[in-house]
Amino acid sequence: MATLGELERTVMDLLWDSPDALTANDLRDRLAQAEGEAGKELAVTTVLTVLARLEKKHLVTRERSNRPHRYRAVMSREEHTVDLMNEALGTVLDREAVLTRFIGGISADEAQALRRILNDAQSA
Amino acid sequence: MATLGELERTVMDLLWDSPDALTANDLRDRLAQAEGEAGKELAVTTVLTVLARLEKKHLVTRERSNRPHRYRAVMSREEHTVDLMNEALGTVLDREAVLTRFIGGISADEAQALRRILNDAQSA
DNA sequence: CTGTGTTTTCTACACGTCGTAGAACACAAA
DNA sequence: TTTGTGTTCTACGACGTGTAGAAAACACAG
Structure with a gap:
């Protein structure tokens, strides 16, 4: 429903770009990579917090069965974009x-x- | 660029629904009206603050010439909606x-x- | 069963935005 | 110059987001 923050958005992009579900550590690594040389090496807990928030927003789900939980996007980037467009269109007469x-x-x-x-x- | 808050959105709607520019007092009155019987009668300064913020976001302009400044939307509701849709579409490949x-x-x-x-x- | 390394949850803080408005200031008319 | 009306300044609480340490939950080697 709401707009995503910078980091939230980046995480979603990584999940969307990955064919399979990722762990928090996977994401931490890819975030460091994505940020180029100036990579800031986020703490894993930071990634986990963001993932929890994205889960609350129903944008990601996780498999709790095995220990390193694996996260995946609930819907495709395209579906999500359409949702945003419809939201924008929403109340217009x-x-x-x-x-x-x-x-x-x-x-x-x-x-x-x-x-x-x-x-x-x-x-x- | 960013999503509007509840009050900001309502003010924009009032401006869009009005054929001519409105003063802060006009808006205060219409806000009270719009809220139905449970109207909370906002302070004029509240409305002015919101208008200043909307101006900073380039969504409204005001005529400073005459004393009760008159505010108008910079673009139409439709144009703004299209902007939002394009923003959503933005980075999608x-x-x-x-x-x-x-x-x-x-x-x-x-x-x-x-x-x-x-x-x-x-x-x- | 108990330590030890890994993963997850809890809790917290700083900062930005938004709703809200009082205090102080500017200005025009009496 | 007083007085009323409109505008700007300043501020505070609530909430969202980036960030992460502390603590708890787990799994596996002895």
Whole structure:
């Protein structure tokens, strides 16, 4: 529902980019890596705290069965993005006006892709 | 850029719903009205603080010429919504996947409207 | 069963944002 | 110049987020 913080967002990105579930230590390592040379080496507890918060927000789940718990994103990055878009759209009365403007801002290629998608949906 | 708070959002809604610029007092009154019978009668300074913050966020401007400053939204509700949607879309690599899912979630009527909009844009 | 290393949970703090508003200041009209 | 009205300054509590130490839970080697 709410906007993610910087670190929360980075963790989500790492989870989304990973094909399989990760442990807190995996994430700590990848965070250090991702931050380039200036890596700050976060404490594992920091990562765990963030993961707990993301879990509370229903963005990640974990497998508690085996000891190093493994965390995974609940939904795909794309699904989450769509949720955000719909949230933005949420209470607006004139949705069509918004969509019109939105489409006005996308590239020709994307507009073309949209037409195809819409036609596929129609014929389906 | 950031998400608005409850009161900030309500103030923006009032500004968007008003054809002309409003003073802090106008807004205080409308806020009391909008809150129904349980209206809490906010202090004017509260409204002014919120307006100053919204101004800092470039969401409202004011006319300082005449004494009761008059505040107006910088962009329309629709434009702002589009900004939010693009912000959500922002860093996603596979934009098309997002758009596909997004379209999958809208109503048939809206899909129809989208086709029309896209075709208009194409022939223009 | 007991120590020892690993992982997780609890608790905490600093900092930023937001709702809220009093105190102090600016200004125009009487 | 007083007085009322509007604006800015300053502030505080609540909440979210980055950050992590202390403590508890576990699993495995003796």
